[in-house]
Amino acid sequence: MLTSEDNRRLTQVGPGTPLGKFFRRYWIPAAVLEEIGEPGGAPVRVGLLGERLVAFRDPEGKPGLMKEHCPHRGASLAYGRNEVGGLRCLYHGWKMGQAGKILEMPAEPPDTRMKAVLTHPAYPVQEAGGILWTYMGPADKMPPFPRFPWMDLPADQLLVVKMHQDSNYLQGLEGDLDPAHPNYLHRDFDEAVARQSWTGAGWQSISDLMSDGAPVIQVEETPQLMRVGAIRKTADAGMSYVRTTEWVAPFYTHIATGPHESQLFKAWLPIDDNSCFTFYIHHDARKKLDVPAIYGNWGHRSEPPHYRTAHTAQNMHLQDRKMMVDGNFSGVIGAAIQDRAVQESMGPVFDRTQEHLGTSDKAVIFFRRLILRKLQEMEEGKELPGTAPGLDFRQRAASVYMPAGAPWQEAVRWIEAQEAGLKDPLPKQEATSV
Template sequence: MLSQADNEFLTRSGKGTPMGELLRRFWIPALLSEELPERDGPQKKIRIMGEDLLAFRQTDGRVGIVGPHCPHRGANLYFGRNEECGLRCSFHGWKFDIDGNCIDLPTSPPESSYKDTIKLLAYPTREWGDMIWVYMGPRELMPELPQLEMALVPASSRFVTKKWQDCNWVQSLEGAIDTSHFSFLHKVLATDEESARRAMSNAALGDQAKPDDRVRWVQNDPRPRFQVLGHETGLVIGGGRKTDSPDLYWRIAQFLMPNHAYTPAAFPGEVYYGQSWVPVDDVNCWIYSYCWQPERPFTNSERAKYRGGFNVHSEVDADYKPLRNRANDYLRDRSVQKNENFTGITGVSEQDAAIQDSQGPIQDRTKEHLGPTDIGIVEFRKLMMGTARRLAAGEAPNQPRLASRYAVRSGGWVAAPEKDLATVMAERFGHDRGYIGNQYGLGD
């Protein structure tokens, strides 16, 4: 458990808080590209880590993320015009570009240099991997974008969306890297073939359309043997479960600083899944969910499956709010809970959200009692809080400067019981040049 002070330290992300300042040293997703579909289109209100901002795509296609209030007399630029590479205030016509420069001041004499002294808050942006990223830290320390593999593959080989969640971002991320919960939260109860197929359609234990050995191994062994390895940009969290032989079934997850995590299911040739958490404020967050297949494009039927809510993806409305949510009790069905799956809720993403939201807007970690399967949670907190404390003491985090080291993978493997996680990773990832094996000197 944490002290109340440590719980506040871990979960608060506003400007000036230790964790908020740490998050601001990294590029983070701010929007999906599809949310700003047209040049000179309507600007969009967004809120990130407690800061109210406006996003707009200007005439040349570039995206700006700026403060909402005109520096003249505070009018909200949401009511302004997006025109000719800038936002023009509707009050007195002052105009600003995506870098916050005042490029037109029609209320001052043409020869005046006054506009050169006026600045609008503006954050750097990059559009990459079907997302718009923002950097909210010191300009002079702006790093390169993290080289997540989902953004390195062709657009035809990835699918990206997002969903709203009604809780603090940390407890949602902790739920994702706690892979022991798969033995219960996503458990399939159905025994007849049709019910099992229906329950398994979102089981997030692989891409199989029906139950297989891996699903059974996860459900039958709720006490995986966990090991955690730190690397340059985060943590590898491995859990080994019993199989039908002496071998162990390893499920290897990734946490990448400060807010990305990959699911542990994929075998070679299967689809990889990941998520990135972005605090809206301290009690709400956006979760950017994505999947990619490095070896081929996705089919239309696969994309339809993801849009309908599969694995980390949620079925959402036009505003990216899940159709099954806290307000409607996630459409839980007690009959389904009794006969088909452990929660009575359809969708792995929704099952996760129901439990994470149920912990409260901000989980009270002073009352928790951790056990052996929580080692990944402990190491995550140590890494995040330790890095934030060092930053507060003047030591900048190193991870933002290691953009290429974010090109890692998660996944599953079966290995002999005497092999440790590092050895298992050498077998699973050693052939993936440039991926996690090489971080340990295990690759070629």
């Protein structure tokens, strides 16, 4: 459990809050590029860290992100005219530039001083991997852009799926810190069907984990943030099934997938304290993705502008009680919807003074303590995780069989060896953990 105070510190993301300041020290996704595909097209509303913004692409193709409401009397710039260099408000014609300057105030006298004095909050943006990224923090603290390798893949090897969630981001993120839950929430009763289904999505590994519903969980801090391992027993006492998850600050994770399987990178992006977007970024450096199979297994297909699916807390996420008898554990279809069903069922922000954490929550506990410590270190002016110049962002997660007793942190070396057709990993070059 957490104290109320710590629960607030870990869930409130608005400007000026400790976590809001922490998240603003990183490059984060603001929108997917399909939302602002057309130069000169309609601006789109973006809710991000408790702020209301608009994203747009000006007629010359340059993207921008600025506060939604006009600095004059507050009309929404989502209605505005999209012009070269910025947005013009419909109400009295003020034009706000992409860099935060007010370029024109046509209803004011030509010599008005207001233009020089006023600014309109706008944030720097970068396009990469099908996503518009932004940095909302102090200019002098901007970290290097995290160049994840999937950003450079061809379109048919990369799938960015954005899905709205009616809960605080932490409820979602903690699902990815929780290696034991798939044995229950994501279980299909017919193992053969499950195996075939996930194999179709390029994910044999999700059915492999069903071998042990009480994995041993290990956690350690890394320069990027943290690493989680889940070690499971198998039918062969000499072999373990190990899944590792790599975390990159502030809310990114590489999810475990097996040898030759497509990989998954996720972001938990707070819209405000009560809602978030999940970005599922499916990628495969070797082959095209099987997109229908991915949507089929995860159930997360969604459309702009709202990126919601038909499943809501009000309709019980379309839970089917008959399917719970002869189909699957949850009665809900799609792993992403199963996750969202339980996380939204907790309410917008769960009161964590009421929980009772156990052994399976080891990584959740570690993450909370780590972030609370990093919030303190931020106040002390220390360097934040994942921001050091030259940091390696080519990590991957792993899901692999390896000898029982071998260090769990070496799962990636084992998976890479198996992908290279080797029986054992090559001799180690250097330590991977800190």
